[in-house]
Structures are given as structure tokens and as C-alpha cells.
Amino acid sequence: MFDFLIIGAGFAGSVLAERLATVGKKKVLIIDKRNHIAGNTFDYYNTDGILVHKYGPHIFHTNSRDVYDYVGQFTKWRPYEHHVLASVDGQLVPVPINQNTINKLYGLNLTGEQMVDFYKKRAEKTDVIKTSEDVVVNAVGRELYEKFFKGYTNKQWDLDPSELDASVTARVPTRTNKDDRYFTDTYQAMPLHGYTQLFTRMLEHPNIKIMLNTDYADIAGVIPYKSLIYTGPIDSYFDYCYGKLPYRSIDFKFETIDTEKFQSSGTINYPNSQPYTRITEFKYLTGQIHPKTTLVYEYPKAEGDPYYPIPQPENADVYKKYKLLASTIPNTYFTGRLGTYKYYNMDQVIAQSLTLFKKIMSEKNVNHLNGHVVPFAHTNGIG
Structure with missing residues (x-):
């Protein structure tokens, strides 16, 4: 019993x-x-000896000291702040959209105060925000919405952002400063020896x-x-x-390359015509030193393991x-x-x-x- x-x-x-x-x-x-x-955070060493996440990248971040301390009972931490680039107009620019993003994309040199005006001039204000499209267009206008959100969201969910709850794109804020970190939580780290070992101890x-x-x-x-x-x-x-x-699922395609580093950040998003949404290079996340590197390409799909309500x-x-x-x-x-x-x-x-x-x-x-x-x-x- x-x-x-x-x-x-x-x-x-x-x-x-x-x-x-x-x-x-x-x-x-x-x-x-x-x-x-370890559920969807399960990680393992592949045949080349590289630590990979079987179900796509999982980066630990929280503002809760209680949560951070609780998990810390079962692992040592490796400090890690995730950086994401997006392939837009033939350039790789930081996301969430911030001062560096706008300046690089448009060849400008805006200050933080000028960024507020930049967004304000482009924003299409709406009284009631209901959808994911409303969130972005209300904040930064239609052009940036089209470049960064529409295509990515459509691939991820197989729905137009105008058909999705506002919570989806609200997860990715826009910034007026130069903070290029994907997350701004107080505590950001990776389990030093991986998630599977963390769960084993738990x-x-x-x-x-x-x-x-x-x-x-x-x-x-x-x-x-x-x-x-x-x-x-x-x-x-x-x-x-x-x-x-209904859920959205993902098909993960792994590739190991005989080079130490493949891309210029841990994750690169593709809000364009590529069939995948993003590519993640695991060694950025794990800090592992290895002469080869492993990537995972994410292809959203309707059927398969349920990942996203x-x-x-x-x-x-x-x-x-x-x-x-x-x-x-x-x-x-x-x-x-x-x-x-x-x-x-x-x-x-x-x-x-x-x-x-x-x-x-x-x-x-x-x-x-x-x-x-x-x-x-x-x-x-x-x-």
C-alpha cells in the first residue's frame, strides 16, 4: 500500500x-x-560524448528565491544567462527586441529615451488587447510585428497571432535599454551536471x-x-x-558537427521561411568543452508528444x-x-x-x- x-x-x-x-x-x-x-528536461550524453537535451533546450530561470533554493538542494549551479538572436532581413539581431536590435536593424544610434519615441511612433494603440497580435502591434507597431513575431508564431502554433491568446507574445517583452539577455529573472543558471542527475538526487x-x-x-x-x-x-x-x-508538438532533429562552435549564440530564432523555428547549440548552455558540437533544430507539428497547450x-x-x-x-x-x-x-x-x-x-x-x-x-x- x-x-x-x-x-x-x-x-x-x-x-x-x-x-x-x-x-x-x-x-x-x-x-x-x-x-x-526528468520528463522533458531529460538530458544525456550522445554517442560523441556531448551533453544534449532530448526534448529541446531547457534553461532554468526564476525570480523566486524559494524555488531556486529548493532546486539547489539537488544540484550545484553553473551561472548562465541565455542570449538569443533572430535571423531578420539577412542579419542576426538580439531578441527580445531592444536598443541594440533596433540600432543594428535600421543602422541607427538611438538612446534609451529615443527608443521610447521610436516605439511610440510605430505603435498602433488599441483599447482592448485580446490576441497575441494585439500585444505586439500595440507596443511596437506592425512592421516589427511582421519581422519578429508573425512568422515565428505562425510556425510554432500553426495559427495566426490574431487567433491566439495575448499571453503567447506577452511572454517576450520589448525593451528600451541594451539588455540582450533573453531572461531578466534574478536567478539564472544551469544544473552543473545536467537535469537528469538533478532528478536522480531528488x-x-x-x-x-x-x-x-x-x-x-x-x-x-x-x-x-x-x-x-x-x-x-x-x-x-x-x-x-x-x-x-489540442497541443502543439515538436520534431527535434539533432546534428553533430566536427567543429568547436557553430553559431554565435546559444539559440538562433528563424521568424522567416525556414521550416524550423530555432537552432540551439547545447555547449553554450552546458559549458562543456569538446572538439565537436551538437545542434538541435525544432520543427513544430500538430501530432506527437504534447508540449504546448x-x-x-x-x-x-x-x-x-x-x-x-x-x-x-x-x-x-x-x-x-x-x-x-x-x-x-x-x-x-x-x-x-x-x-x-x-x-x-x-x-x-x-x-x-x-x-x-x-x-x-x-x-x-x-x-
Whole structure:
């Protein structure tokens, strides 16, 4: 009898497993359909000995000291600030759009104050901002929107920015200063020895058992447990009874080149006619010294592993139905990007799990766990 069965060994599930085992003194079984822990942050050394991220680049950044300190229990940090360039008009210019971007793109020498006027003259103000197009055009005008956002967003989501919620492009701000960093969070770093080692340390508690290559549907009726934490797609858990929630997926193409360095920054975006959205060179992220280098090209697609919930009002309405249904199931918790159908950053998922842990412990202290055994739910799960 396990106190908790946790579906999914990414950050959402693993943080909860660690807290429940270490602080809550609970017996935890964590399972995953994949053959590895660490979810989408899983990294490994390829045949050339280069550390790569299997599911695309993951850069840790947060403004939360609590989140940074929590993760820091399981890894030493390598300070790292991510820089991204975009291929625009035959040039490589920094993104997010900033003073250096505009000056290089247009051959200008604007100051910070002049940048404010530059944006203001081009901005097309709208009273109500509803879409991703509205966000950008309202801030910097249509020309920069066309150059930097429209093509990239269309490739990433297979939708025009005018069809997407404002939250998508709001994630990438525009700046009037020369700050070329992609993120401005207080804490920016990479796990010194990679994410997989971080997760290995996080889950090495004796109260935690791990089963890989395991689907929830295959063990739910066999292994008894008192409470369930589900980090897979919420619609899958309920056999898509309200319809399938759409996601965008990505096809990752890796290439190793016999040269020490291939490109001039960690990531280069292609908001143009290239079929891929970006190329990332891992050695920038990891700091590894190696005579060769490995790149990953990202080709967005509709089918495949669910990575990005598609932020449209109709999808939010369907999710609300699933959320309401989920609230009726005792001792069952849905969390993470897939469990709550929301486009979270890593640190947000970690914070969500730390908060959920406190909520669970508060409930269990009141209910004394009651010995309740969750019945088998017919589901495909993520396992």
C-alpha cells in the first residue's frame, strides 16, 4: 500500500514525490511511460560524448528565491544567462527586441529615451488587447510585428497571432535599454551536471519507488494506493469524454558537427521561411568543452508528444469542464502543464508543486488520510 501514486516523473511529479517522502514521511510510487525520469528536461550524453537535451533546450530561470533554493538542494549551479538572436532581413539581431536590435536593424544610434519615441511612433494603440497580435502591434507597431513575431508564431502554433491568446507574445517583452539577455529573472543558471542527475538526487529517497516504461492503466487496478497525483494530460485521464484538448508538438532533429562552435549564440530564432523555428547549440548552455558540437533544430507539428497547450478561448472552455469533473474525485490531484492545461515555465511548475504539497499535507492532517483507496480509473494516462 502506497500513500501516493504519482503519474509522471517530470518536475511536477518529482517535486511532489520528494516533498511527500522527505517532509511528509509518505510512501510514494512514481511511474512514467517513458524509459527515463526528468520528463522533458531529460538530458544525456550522445554517442560523441556531448551533453544534449532530448526534448529541446531547457534553461532554468526564476525570480523566486524559494524555488531556486529548493532546486539547489539537488544540484550545484553553473551561472548562465541565455542570449538569443533572430535571423531578420539577412542579419542576426538580439531578441527580445531592444536598443541594440533596433540600432543594428535600421543602422541607427538611438538612446534609451529615443527608443521610447521610436516605439511610440510605430505603435498602433488599441483599447482592448485580446490576441497575441494585439500585444505586439500595440507596443511596437506592425512592421516589427511582421519581422519578429508573425512568422515565428505562425510556425510554432500553426495559427495566426490574431487567433491566439495575448499571453503567447506577452511572454517576450520589448525593451528600451541594451539588455540582450533573453531572461531578466534574478536567478539564472544551469544544473552543473545536467537535469537528469538533478532528478536522480531528488528521487533517491528510500520512501520513493520508481517504475519506468509503465502506463497508469496497467498498474492502477493492481497496486493499491491511497491518493493519486496525475501530471499527464487531464483529458486523457477522463478518456476524452469532453473531447481532446489540442497541443502543439515538436520534431527535434539533432546534428553533430566536427567543429568547436557553430553559431554565435546559444539559440538562433528563424521568424522567416525556414521550416524550423530555432537552432540551439547545447555547449553554450552546458559549458562543456569538446572538439565537436551538437545542434538541435525544432520543427513544430500538430501530432506527437504534447508540449504546448494551445491558448484559445474554446480550449479553455473545454478544460474548465475537465477541471470541474476532476474536482469531484476524492484524493486525486491534477497538476503540471498537462494536468492543468497551461503553458508554465519550469519554475512555475516547481512553485505549483510546492504549493500543492502544502495543500495536500494540510488536507491529510485534517483527514488523517482516512485509509481511502482510490478506485481504478479507466484511462490511457501518460504513465
